[in-house]
Each structure stands twice: as structure tokens, then as C-alpha cells.
Amino acid sequence: SQTIxxxxxxxxxxxxxxxxxxxxxxxxxxxxxxxxxxxxxxxLQLLFYSVGIGQISxxxxxNLSASRPQDRQFILSSKKLLLSDSGFYLCAWSVRMAxxxxxxxxxxxxx
Amino acid sequence: xxxxxxxxSTLSVQEGDSAVIKCTYSDSASNYFPWYKQELGKGPQLIxxxxxxxxxxxxxxxAVTLNKTAKHFxxxxxxxxxxxxxxxxxxxxxxxxxxxxxxxxxxxxxSP
Numbered sequence: 001s002q003t004i005x006x007x008x009x010x011x012x013x014x015x016x017x018x019x020x021x022x023x024x025x026x027x028x029x030x031x032x033x034x035x036x037x038x039x040x041x042x043x044l045q046l047l048f049y050s051v052g053i054g055q056i057s058x059x060x061x062x063n064l065s066a067s068r069p070q071d072r073q074f075i076l077s078s079k080k081l082l083l084s085d086s087g088f089y090l091c092a093w094s095v096r097m098a099x100x101x102x103x104x105x106x107x108x109x110x111x
Numbered sequence: 112x113x114x115x116x117x118x119x120s121t122l123s124v125q126e127g128d129s130a131v132i133k134c135t136y137s138d139s140a141s142n143y144f145p146w147y148k149q150e151l152g153k154g155p156q157l158i159x160x161x162x163x164x165x166x167x168x169x170x171x172x173x174a175v176t177l178n179k180t181a182k183h184f185x186x187x188x189x190x191x192x193x194x195x196x197x198x199x200x201x202x203x204x205x206x207x208x209x210x211x212x213x214x215x216x217x218x219x220x221x222s223p
Contacts, residue, residue, distance in 0.1 A: 006154075032209050044155070044200060044213040051209060059210075090154050099145060100211055102154035 002027035006091045006103030013110055019064075019078040021106050023091030026072065031093040033074040034100060035066055038088040050074060086110045113138040115203050117214025125222055130191050132217045134201035135183040141203040144177060144184045145211070149198045159186070191221045 006023045013019060025031050035047040046059045048066035056066050063082050067075045074091060086109050092100040114137040124130050136144075142163035147155035161168045161175045161184065168175050172191075177184040188195055198218050202211040 034210070043215045046210055049210055092154075094209070099143070099157070099160065101157060102147075105152075105154045107152075 002093070002101070004091060004093055004101060004103040006106060008106060009104065010107045011109070013081050013108065015083055015110055016080050019076070019081050019085070019108070021076040021089055021091075021108075023074045023076075023103060024072055025093045028072070028093070028095055030071060031095050032100075033068060033072075034092040034094075035074065035076050036090040036092065036102075038090060038105075039086075044090070048076070081110045083110050113141060113203055113205060113212040115201060115212050115214045117201050117217055119217060120215065121218045121220070123220045123222065124191050126191060126193060128191055130188045130195070130219055130221075132186045132199055132201070132219070133183060134185070134203075134214050135181075136203040136212075137182070138203070138205050139179075139182065140205040143204040144175070145202050146173075146175060146186050147200040147202070147213075149200065149216075151197075155200055188219075191219075193221050193223050195219060196221045 003026045032051050034049045037045045037047055048056055048058055050056050050068045053068055053071055064078050089106045091103040094100045117134045145160035146158050148158045149155040159170050159173050159175050161177050163179055172189050174187045198216045200216050201214040204211050
């Protein structure tokens with residue numbers, strides 16, 4: 001069966017520090033991969049998605065970037081964190097059109 | 112692009128009552144409509160979905176209805192239980208797209 005791993009679960013980082021969140025998927029090949037952010041107020045904001053290695057689409061211009069170095073690995077990065085980057089970051093995958101399965105999320109607090 | 116509106120933002124019911132959450136969408140090309148349940152501190156979990164060639168789908172105590180003419184779809188939970196308490200999200204996706212557009216969520220509170 002397919003599983004998605006996302007880490008770390010929680011992270012506290014100072015303003016101006018770099019960020020690297022990693023997500024891996026097991027049990028499937030060539031998945032679509034997604035990064036979402038969920039701020040206070042519960043809404044899910046799509047940040048990036050990827051349909052293949054090295055193919056990244058950005059939905060919202062911001063202080064973050066994404067990379068897909070391997071088929072089942074998706075990384076969310078920042079060179080310098082801002083206070084406004086705090087939130088709950090979710091990785092998701094799908095293999096059929098649009099049906100998405102989420103990881104357990106990373107709670108990021110920028111202080 | 113697609114816009115999904117979800118109501119209500121908060122819903123409180125007594126255990127055993129039914130709960131209904133409604134969503135509307137804007138893009139008539141949307142043909143896939145999933146519902147997710149998110150418990151506190153966890154990622155959203157897909158609980159049921161419906162495609163545009165179906166008007167209603169049921170899975171035990173939950174059901175989803177779709178009205179493509181009116182561009183709205185609803186989640187129905189019957190015989191609610193305290194463990195149904197969570198935030199529920201609806202979403203929509205147009206044909207040919209790889210991404211979902213989510214509603215803002217409904218916090219469902221089921222009191223014993």
C-alpha cells in the first residue's frame with residue numbers, strides 16, 4: 001500500500017534562518033506531489049505541485065521554493081524565513097486525476 | 112480559475128443528529144468533488160468523493176450529493192458521534208487539471 005512520510009512533525013526556527021522540509025512517498029511510481037500551507041483560519045493554500053522529476057509549478061509567489069530531486073521525494077525550502085512563514089505545512093500525493101492523499105503535516109513556528 | 116465556497120464555517124450538533132455541509136463551485140468544467148476530514152494536528156483524510164456522472168454516493172453514515180446544474184454539492188452525516196468532530200473540507204477539480212481547489216472548511220462539533 002502507498003504511504004507518505006513527512007518530517008519533521010514540528011519545527012521552531014528563528015527569523016532569517018533557512019528551511020528544509022522533506023516528503024517521501026512509498027508504494028507508487030510517478031506520483032503528482034503537492035505542498036500546501038494551512039494558516040490560522042483552516043484554509044488550505046496550494047504552494048507548489050509537481051507532475052515529475054524537476055517539474056515544479058508555483059501557485060503563489062512567496063519566500064519559499066520547492067524541488068523534486070527524485071521521483072518520490074519533494075522538498076520545500078527557504079533561504080531566509082519570515083514570521084509570516086509560520087503555519088502548518090502539508091505534503092500530498094496523487095496518481096489519478098486530482099485525488100490527493102495527505103501526510104501528517106509539519107507545524108512550523110518562526111520566532 | 113475555480114472558486115469553492117463552503118458553509119457553514121462552524122456547525123454544532125447533538126450526538127445522533129444529522130449534519131449537512133454545503134459547497135458551491137464556479138467552474139462548470141469541474142467534475143471531481145472530494146471531501147476531507149481533518150482532526151486536530153493531523154493531515155486531512157479523504158472520506159468520500161463523487162464524480163460528475165453520479166448524483167449521489169453513500170458510504171455508511173456519510174453521503175454526498177451533487178447538483179451540476181446548480182453547481183453545488185453537499186456532505187451529509189447521519190447519526191453523528193463525538194468522533195465525527197473535526198474540520199471538514201470540500202474541494203473541486205476541473206477536467207484535465209492536477210490540482211484541487213478547497214473550500215475554507217467547516218468545524219463540526221458533536222456534543223455527547
